[in-house]
Amino acid sequence: MSVRITVWNEFRHEQKNPKVSTLYPNGIHEAIASPLREKGYDVKTATLDQPMHGLNDKVLDETDVLIWWGHIAHQEVSDEIVEKVVQRVWKGMGLIVLHSAHFSKVFKRLMGTSCDLKWREANDKERLWVVQPNHPIVQGINEFIELPQEEMYGEYFDIPQPEELIFLSWFSGGEVFRSGCTYHRGLGKIFYFRPGHETFPTYHHPEIQRVLANAVEWAAPHEIKQPICGKVQALETLPSLQS
Amino acid sequence: MSVRITVWNEFRHEQKNPKVSTLYPNGIHEAIASPLREKGYDVKTATLDQPMHGLNDKVLDETDVLIWWGHIAHQEVSDEIVEKVVQRVWKGMGLIVLHSAHFSKVFKRLMGTSCDLKWREANDKERLWVVQPNHPIVQGINEFIELPQEEMYGEYFDIPQPEELIFLSWFSGGEVFRSGCTYHRGLGKIFYFRPGHETFPTYHHPEIQRVLANAVEWAAPHEIKQPICGKVQALETLPSLQS
Amino acid sequence: MSVRITVWNEFRHEQKNPKVSTLYPNGIHEAIASPLREKGYDVKTATLDQPMHGLNDKVLDETDVLIWWGHIAHQEVSDEIVEKVVQRVWKGMGLIVLHSAHFSKVFKRLMGTSCDLKWREANDKERLWVVQPNHPIVQGINEFIELPQEEMYGEYFDIPQPEELIFLSWFSGGEVFRSGCTYHRGLGKIFYFRPGHETFPTYHHPEIQRVLANAVEWAAPHEIKQPICGKVQALETLPSLQS
Amino acid sequence: MSVRITVWNEFRHEQKNPKVSTLYPNGIHEAIASPLREKGYDVKTATLDQPMHGLNDKVLDETDVLIWWGHIAHQEVSDEIVEKVVQRVWKGMGLIVLHSAHFSKVFKRLMGTSCDLKWREANDKERLWVVQPNHPIVQGINEFIELPQEEMYGEYFDIPQPEELIFLSWFSGGEVFRSGCTYHRGLGKIFYFRPGHETFPTYHHPEIQRVLANAVEWAAPHEIKQPICGKVQALETLPSLQS
Numbered sequence: 001m002s003v004r005i006t007v008w009n010e011f012r013h014e015q016k017n018p019k020v021s022t023l024y025p026n027g028i029h030e031a032i033a034s035p036l037r038e039k040g041y042d043v044k045t046a047t048l049d050q051p052m053h054g055l056n057d058k059v060l061d062e063t064d065v066l067i068w069w070g071h072i073a074h075q076e077v078s079d080e081i082v083e084k085v086v087q088r089v090w091k092g093m094g095l096i097v098l099h100s101a102h103f104s105k106v107f108k109r110l111m112g113t114s115c116d117l118k119w120r121e122a123n124d125k126e127r128l129w130v131v132q133p134n135h136p137i138v139q140g141i142n143e144f145i146e147l148p149q150e151e152m153y154g155e156y157f158d159i160p161q162p163e164e165l166i167f168l169s170w171f172s173g174g175e176v177f178r179s180g181c182t183y184h185r186g187l188g189k190i191f192y193f194r195p196g197h198e199t200f201p202t203y204h205h206p207e208i209q210r211v212l213a214n215a216v217e218w219a220a221p222h223e224i225k226q227p228i229c230g231k232v233q234a235l236e237t238l239p240s241l242q243s
Numbered sequence: 244m245s246v247r248i249t250v251w252n253e254f255r256h257e258q259k260n261p262k263v264s265t266l267y268p269n270g271i272h273e274a275i276a277s278p279l280r281e282k283g284y285d286v287k288t289a290t291l292d293q294p295m296h297g298l299n300d301k302v303l304d305e306t307d308v309l310i311w312w313g314h315i316a317h318q319e320v321s322d323e324i325v326e327k328v329v330q331r332v333w334k335g336m337g338l339i340v341l342h343s344a345h346f347s348k349v350f351k352r353l354m355g356t357s358c359d360l361k362w363r364e365a366n367d368k369e370r371l372w373v374v375q376p377n378h379p380i381v382q383g384i385n386e387f388i389e390l391p392q393e394e395m396y397g398e399y400f401d402i403p404q405p406e407e408l409i410f411l412s413w414f415s416g417g418e419v420f421r422s423g424c425t426y427h428r429g430l431g432k433i434f435y436f437r438p439g440h441e442t443f444p445t446y447h448h449p450e451i452q453r454v455l456a457n458a459v460e461w462a463a464p465h466e467i468k469q470p471i472c473g474k475v476q477a478l479e480t481l482p483s484l485q486s
Numbered sequence: 487m488s489v490r491i492t493v494w495n496e497f498r499h500e501q502k503n504p505k506v507s508t509l510y511p512n513g514i515h516e517a518i519a520s521p522l523r524e525k526g527y528d529v530k531t532a533t534l535d536q537p538m539h540g541l542n543d544k545v546l547d548e549t550d551v552l553i554w555w556g557h558i559a560h561q562e563v564s565d566e567i568v569e570k571v572v573q574r575v576w577k578g579m580g581l582i583v584l585h586s587a588h589f590s591k592v593f594k595r596l597m598g599t600s601c602d603l604k605w606r607e608a609n610d611k612e613r614l615w616v617v618q619p620n621h622p623i624v625q626g627i628n629e630f631i632e633l634p635q636e637e638m639y640g641e642y643f644d645i646p647q648p649e650e651l652i653f654l655s656w657f658s659g660g661e662v663f664r665s666g667c668t669y670h671r672g673l674g675k676i677f678y679f680r681p682g683h684e685t686f687p688t689y690h691h692p693e694i695q696r697v698l699a700n701a702v703e704w705a706a707p708h709e710i711k712q713p714i715c716g717k718v719q720a721l722e723t724l725p726s727l728q729s
Numbered sequence: 730m731s732v733r734i735t736v737w738n739e740f741r742h743e744q745k746n747p748k749v750s751t752l753y754p755n756g757i758h759e760a761i762a763s764p765l766r767e768k769g770y771d772v773k774t775a776t777l778d779q780p781m782h783g784l785n786d787k788v789l790d791e792t793d794v795l796i797w798w799g800h801i802a803h804q805e806v807s808d809e810i811v812e813k814v815v816q817r818v819w820k821g822m823g824l825i826v827l828h829s830a831h832f833s834k835v836f837k838r839l840m841g842t843s844c845d846l847k848w849r850e851a852n853d854k855e856r857l858w859v860v861q862p863n864h865p866i867v868q869g870i871n872e873f874i875e876l877p878q879e880e881m882y883g884e885y886f887d888i889p890q891p892e893e894l895i896f897l898s899w900f901s902g903g904e905v906f907r908s909g910c911t912y913h914r915g916l917g918k919i920f921y922f923r924p925g926h927e928t929f930p931t932y933h934h935p936e937i938q939r940v941l942a943n944a945v946e947w948a949a950p951h952e953i954k955q956p957i958c959g960k961v962q963a964l965e966t967l968p969s970l971q972s
Contacts, residue, residue, distance in 0.1 A: 090357055090401070092620060110355040113428050114333055116472040123481045127721070129884045129905050133713050134578060134673040143714055143885065152477075155858045155897065156470035156872065158333070158429055161406055163650075168884065168897060168905045172722070174478030176858050176897045176905050185356050186401055187620040227399035227619050228629055229359040234395075235417030235613070236658070238366045335863060370964070372641045372662050376956050377821060377916040386642065386957055398615045398654065399629065406893075411641065411654060411662045415965070419615050419654045419662050430863040470862050471872055478856070479901070576843055576887075598839040599914050600819055602958040609967045638963075642956035644819075644915055647892055660964030671842050672887055713885035715845040720881075721903030724852045 003220040004042045006063040007033045008055065010070040011047035013198040020198045028069050028196075031203040032098075032212065039213050048073055053081050060084060064220045065094035067212070068101045069196065075105075082106050090186030091226070094219025096212065099196035102157075107192070110185045111159055118154035118175065125172040126150040126195060128179050132166050137180065137191065137214045145207045151197035153177045159192075169194060180211075182218075187226070189219040246463040247285045249306040250276045251298065253313040254290040256441040263441045271312050271439075274446040275341075275455065282456055291316055296324050303327060307463045308337035310455070312439065313347045325349050333429030334469070337462025339455065342439035345400075350435070353428045354402055361397035361418065368415040369393040369438060371422050375409050380423065380434065380457045388450045394440035396420045402435075412437060423454075425461075430469070432462040489706040490528045492549040493519045494541065496556040497533040499684040506684045514555050514682075517689040518584075518698065525699050534559055539567050546570060550706045551580035553698070555682065556590045568592050576672030577712070580705025582698065585682035588643075593678070596671045597645055604640035604661065611658040612636040612681060614665050618652050623666065623677065623700045631693045637683035639663045645678075655680060666697075668704075673712070675705040732949040733771045735792040736762045737784065739799040740776040742927040749927045757798050757925075760932040761827075761941065768942050777802055782810050789813060793949045794823035796941070798925065799833045811835050819915030820955070823948025825941065828925035831886075836921070839914045840888055847883035847904065854901040855879040855924060857908050861895050866909065866920065866943045874936045880926035882906045888921075898923060909940075911947075916955070918948040 009029035013020040024031050029045040037043045044063075046054025048070075060066075066085065070077070082105045089095050089110060097107045102115045126147040130138045145167075154175030160183070167180030179194035193211065196202045203209070252272035256263040267274050272288040280286045287306075289297025291313075303309075309328065313320070325348045332338050332353060340350045345358045369390040373381050388410075397418030403426070410423030422437035436454065439445045446452070495515035499506040510517050515531040523529045530549070532540025534556075546552075552571065556563070568591045575581050575596060583593045588601045612633040616624045631653075640661030646669070653666030665680035679697065682688045689695070738758035742749040753760050758774040766772045773792075775783025777799075789795075795814065799806070811834045818824050818839060826836045831844045855876040859867045874896075883904030889912070896909030908923035922940065925931045932938070 086355075112329075112353040112355040118472055118475045120475055120477060122477060123483065124477070127903060127905075130711075130713075131884050131886075131907065132670070132890070133885055134670065134675070134707065134710050136708065139708050139710070142711060154475065155860050156472065156862055157860075158470070158472070160403065161427060161861070161893070163404055164890070165894070168907075170899060170903060170905045172477075172479060173481055174856060174899060175475075176899045178860065178897075184404060184618070184620065189620070221620065222622065222625050224620050224625070225616075225628060227401070227616075229361055229399065229401070232361045232363055232397065234363060234365060234367070234415075236415060238416050240366065370660060370662075373954075373956075374641050374643075374664065375647070375913070376642055377913065377918070377950065377953050379951065382951050382953070385954055398617050399619055400617075404618070404650070407647070408651070411664075413656060413660060413662045417613060417656060419613075419656045421617065421654075427861070427863065432863070464863065465865065465868050467863050467868070468859075468871055470859075572841075596841040598841040604958055604961045606961055606963060608963060609969065610963070640961065642958065644956070644958070646889065647913060649890055658963075658965060659967050670890060713887070715847055715885065715887070718847045718849055718883065720849060720851055720853070720901075722901060724902055726852065 002040060002042045003216055004062055004064045005036055005067065005216055006044045006046055006059060007067045008046045008053070008069065010073050011049065012073055013071065023199070023201050028198065028203060032067060035209040036213060036216065041216065048076060053077060055081050055085065060088050063093060065096065065216050067096045067098065068104060068106060069098045070104045071100040071198065074103055077105050079105070082109060086110060089188035089190065092187035092221035092224050094216070094221065095188060095190045096215050096219060097190065097192045099194060102192065110190060113160060114158045117157040120152040120173060122152065122173060124150060124152040127170040128167045128195065129170065130166065131168050132164055135164060135166050136218045137166050137211060139214050140210055141207055147195055147200070147202060147205065149200050150195055150202065153194055187221065187224050191215045191219055245283060245285045246459055247305055247307045248279055248310065248459055249287045249289055249302060250310045251289045251296070251312065253316050254292065255316055256314065260441070266442070266444050271441065271446060275310060275312070278452040279456060279459065284459065291319060296320060298324050298328065303331050306336060308339065308459050310339045310341065311344045311347060311349060312341045314343040314441065317347050320348050322348070325352060329353060332431035332433065335430035335464035335467050337459070337464060338431060338433045339458050339462060340433065340435045342437060345435065353433060356403060357401045360400045363395040363416060365395065365416065367393060367395040370413040371410045371438065372413065373409065374411050375407055378407060378409050379461045380409050380454060382457050383453055384450055390438055390443070390445060390448065392443050393438055393445065396437055430464065430467050434458045434462055488526060488528045489702055490548055490550045491522055491553065491702055492530045492532055492545060493553045494532045494539070494555065496559050497535065498559055499557065509685070509687050514684065514689060518553060521695040522699060522702065527702065534562060539563060541567050541571065546574050549579060551582065551702050553582045553584065554587045554590060554592060555584045557586035557684065560590050563591050565591070568595060572596060575674035575676065578673035578707035578710050580702070580707065581674060581676045582701050582705060583676065583678045585680060588678065596676060599646060600644045603643045606638040606659060608638065608659065610636060610638040613656040614653045614681065615656065616652065617654050618650055621650060621652050622704045623652050623697060625700050626696055627693055633681055633686070633688060633691065635686050636681055636688065639680055673707065673710050677701045677705055731769060731771045732945055733791055733793045734765055734796065734945055735773045735775055735788060736796045737775045737782070737798065739802050740778065741802055742800065752928070752930050757927065757932060761796060764938040765942060765945065770945065777805060782806060784810050784814065789817050792822060794825065794945050796825040796827065797830045797833060797835060798827045800829040800927065803833050806834050808834070811838060815839060818917035818919065821916040821950035821953050823945070823950060824917060824919045825944050825948060826919065826921045828923060831921065839919060842889060843887045846886045849881040849902060851881065851902060853879060853881040856899040857896045857924065858899065859895065860897050861893060864893060864895050865947045866895050866940060868943050869939055870936055876924055876929070876931060876934065878929050879924055879931065882923055916950065916953050920944045920948055
């Protein structure tokens with residue numbers, strides 16, 4: 001059965017900044033969704049200003065992998081929706097966190113750290129080096145992806161040590177960054193992927209699109225036995241309790 | 244300079260259950276604090292029912308390592324204090340989380356998972372096997388610690404994969420548990436240590452006391468350069484931006 | 487395309503010990519190969535006493551995943567073949583290391599440790615607890631697998647810290663063991679799986695067979711770009727060297 | 730008691746290349762040893778062309794931490810000495826592997842991978858960014874160390890995933906590198922530290938010297954209980970075996 005994807009986007013820059021709307025006339029969410037649809041996935045989109053941010057229970061029930069892009073309105077995302085998303089991740093929904101969503105409530109809640117970093121909007125070139133070449137997320141990707149212009153994110157990036165480090169970024173201004181990081185939280189798999197500033201055509205780049213499709217495959221839940229928690233009887237005979 | 248420790252205890256069982264107050268007449272916090280004091284540490288205690296749960300800014304400012312025991316009143320810990328503790332951990336304060344504090348707000352907040360598990364109050368024997376014998380936390384500890392009676396905690400334990408796994412528990416009822424786990428969050432080091440049910444004399448056990456003292460040494464912050472985050476200038480000359 | 491598997495077996499116990507040949511009349515290799523064949527995999531077998539231990543270049547060239555069982559004759563495996571197997575793993579061949587093959591030359595060479603452990607042939611029950619329930623290797627597996635009789639392996643197990651810990655074993659004699667461990671070496675994925683003593687019907691157990699099939703899927707190489715190493719030119723303009 | 734250090738150096742470049750002997754008139758080993766001696770450590774040196782490469786049993790018995798620099802003569806190191814060093818690491822001796830010693834027999838043996846990488850002798854600037862700022866190895870170190878000229882090492886670096894990643898290098902030619910990596914093998918701690926090409930004054934840099942002193946403290950063995958392996962009796966009563 002096809003993986004069911006929901007692409008969530010803040011969708012604010014596109015309505016205010018002509019540079020962004022020129023690059024992404026249907027929104028960043030559609031630029032991400034469209035190549036995934038072409039690959040045969042079942043893709044929905046949802047945005048901040050929809051009722052319940054477009055993430056009601058039915059939508060979440062029908063989502064195997066959630067992709068999240070946000071930047072200037074993280075605080076407008078309701079805590080109730082954040083908690084629902086977190087609970088779904090714990091039950092097995094995959095989560096792909098893009099670029100400035102490092103500061104989203106959802107990501108910070110799942111990481112348990114501040115997720116702070118260095119940044120600069122300038123004229124940096126970014127080169128994303130693959131450091132785990134046999135990982136499914138980089139299937140078909142060359143030894144690096146070069147982006148002629150991107151916003152810079154630099155270390156120290158305040159995240160828990162990644163379980164797997166997939167990409168390391170080099171920036172022409174002199175910084176490095178852990179740009180592709182995987183985590184598990186509960187039964188859910190999480191992939192943080194750095195590039196994707198709204199004023200650059202990053203999501204039109206075919207290798208970025210390939211990474212996102214690979215990440216969807218990697219993060220999608222398979223058949224999982226939900227673990228049993230709570231009070232249990234002993235499996236072996238125990239001596240009787242004396243009070 | 245001596246490590247400054249604060250032992251935080253819920254301190255409720257001791258006031259209600261004679262079995263507990265017989266084992267820990269001055270409270271679990273004093274049973275933990277006393278052998279640390281004898282080793283020369285500067286040890287304070289704090290309890291739930293004190294103003295601000297005994298954790299005002301001055302106390303936290305003077306704490307290098309916080310030890311946390313809680314069980315039936317996690318919900319009574321104020322979110323404001325939880326947030327302060329989390330922020331201190333991010334700035335470098337060590338945190339040692341004991342037994343049923345797996346479900347404390349502080350630990351769940353820092354882990355980003357449910358921290359759920361299996362449990363049973365019966366007549367289990369516990370044997371904690373050392374699986375990283377050169378870790379500072381098990382310095383001087385034999386290949387296992389045996390506790391003749393303890394509450395059982397069993398897998399699946401819903402935590403992020405530990406950065407280091409120090410102890411694995413065997414229970415006579417048939418379960419296993421990841422009993423000693425380390426994490427970093429921000430600049431702070433965290434050690435979760437399983438044993439310590441209130442109705443058993445676990446904190447009077449000399450090897451348990453040794454582990455706690457070792458963990459304090461391991462978790463104590465040393466001289467740390469606080470990382471620089473936020474907007475930064477390029478370190479290398481960049482081509483000028485064209486708008 | 488179907489994953490191509492080679493099951494390598496020492497195949498000595500079966501020829502000497504009637505208890506083993508009764509349990510595994512066609513050898514442990516056939517007991518492992520047969521259920522994989524039924525699932526549609528392309529499965530070959532190879533044994534120690536064949537020319538080149540059955541692992542000539544053609545066989546290795548046509549192997550995506552190698553499964554390895556050995557016990558009493560590790561020293562008879564030629565260093566040349568060991569080196570070839572190691573090189574194939576580095577280029578992407580999956581490797582599944584079973585039970586007493588913890589002491590095989592191939593595994594020790596890839597781990598860089600002694601791989602020593604505790605053991606006992608007695609009357610132990612083993613219960614393998616799943617501690618990463620969303621891992622592909624435990625797809626379809628319940629919260630534990632119970633083996634009524636197995637050889638005991640106990641900690642301390644001298645391996646590098648596993649990248650992922652999938653199973654923890656409980657033994658009725660009082661020990662625990664890290665029973666399912668994953669590693670990467672070069673482009674190859676490695677899974678160590680503890681159970682499988684020759685005098686017990688472990689490889690006839692359907693859940694053990696399911697784990698092996700899952701592990702084959704997990705370890706099989708996909709399309710990988712071989713990394714570029716060695717001397718390279720700069721990607722950016724460097725100032726000229728002054729001697 | 731003071732940590733006992735042995736600095737091992739190939740000591741060939743210094744005798745052939747006037748550029749190297751000008752920078753390191755007493756050899757790279759003395760340049761490394763001297764600031765450690767000033768800090769109060771008990772430091773010996775050993776070189777390739779001494780009998781047994783200067784590493785007889787007595788020297789190894791009296792070494793808590795071994796520092797290793799090699800480049801053009803890895804193949805001349807005898808396999809017997811390599812095996813002795815490896816065994817000592819397994820028993821708890823710390824090992825600090827410098828720069829081109831990524832290709833030393835000792836390091837490759839302990840890693841189980843090819844340890845290959847990209848390289849270039851040109852006019853690169855290196856900036857080593859700290860990515861785990863609370864690690865003891867970077868105590869007192871600023872957010873990066875800048876080396877105006879160094880040999881470039883670039884990804885893909887074929888090592889097992891580091892247990893802890895301490896430094897990431899940025900190179901002006903466009904590459905990145907995992908420059909400070911920790912591992913455990915047996916009871917020994919290992920730190921790989923990238924910089925230190927023989928034609929540059931890297932070991933005279935005060936922050937590089939500080940990292941080496943910190944790494945010695947981190948890698949030095951403390952009181953360790955040697956694990957018990959081999960055949961053992963059950964700790965619990967087992968049902969009797971039926972044959």
